[in-house]
Amino acid sequence: MRKIAGIPRKTGAFISLFLGIVSVVEAARLYPYRTDFWAGDHIFPGLIGAILVAAGLFLLLKREESSRRFVLPGGKIGRKMTATAGVLISYCLLIGYAGYVFSTFLAFLFLLRIIGNYRWADSALFSGLFTCALYLLFSEFLKTPLPNGFLF
Numbered sequence: 001m002r003k004i005a006g007i008p009r010k011t012g013a014f015i016s017l018f019l020g021i022v023s024v025v026e027a028a029r030l031y032p033y034r035t036d037f038w039a040g041d042h043i044f045p046g047l048i049g050a051i052l053v054a055a056g057l058f059l060l061l062k063r064e065e066s067s068r069r070f071v072l073p074g075g076k077i078g079r080k081m082t083a084t085a086g087v088l089i090s091y092c093l094l095i096g097y098a099g100y101v102f103s104t105f106l107a108f109l110f111l112l113r114i115i116g117n118y119r120w121a122d123s124a125l126f127s128g129l130f131t132c133a134l135y136l137l138f139s140e141f142l143k144t145p146l147p148n149g150f151l152f
Contacts, residue, residue, distance in 0.1 A: 013059035020052030099149020
């Protein structure tokens with residue numbers, strides 16, 4: 001494994017700062033549509049953006065510790081991390097075509113198999129229950145429009 005010192009921390013700091021600033025700008029753009037200062041579409045992006053900016057500044061200004069080195073994981077852990085990232089990227093790409101229900105079921109199914117090491121039957125059962133619960137929460141109770149696909 002190749003050892004990298006300080007690069008992941010600084011890279012994470014710049015990514016956090018960039019995403020935080022983008023989120024705060026989006027919150028400022030949504031601010032005129034508010035119903036109250038603490039109620040409106042601007043609250044969540046503004047809060048997340050402020051947290052990301054603070055975390056990015058903390059990482060950027062933190063003093064370097066020369067004795068600790070970051071080693072990229074390999075073997076089974078590295079494969080699990082790569083597979084998890086692949087599932088999440090696939091979920092983002094699939095949700096527009098297959099819809100929320102089918103995409104969420106598949107993503108959660110594979111995440112349970114990869115991360116949790118559950119059997120296929122258990123993963124399918126938990127994935128179905130989780131998908132139903134989230135569908136009821138967002139679609140029925142919160143009246144949030146979800147992407148439709150070929151099944152729902």
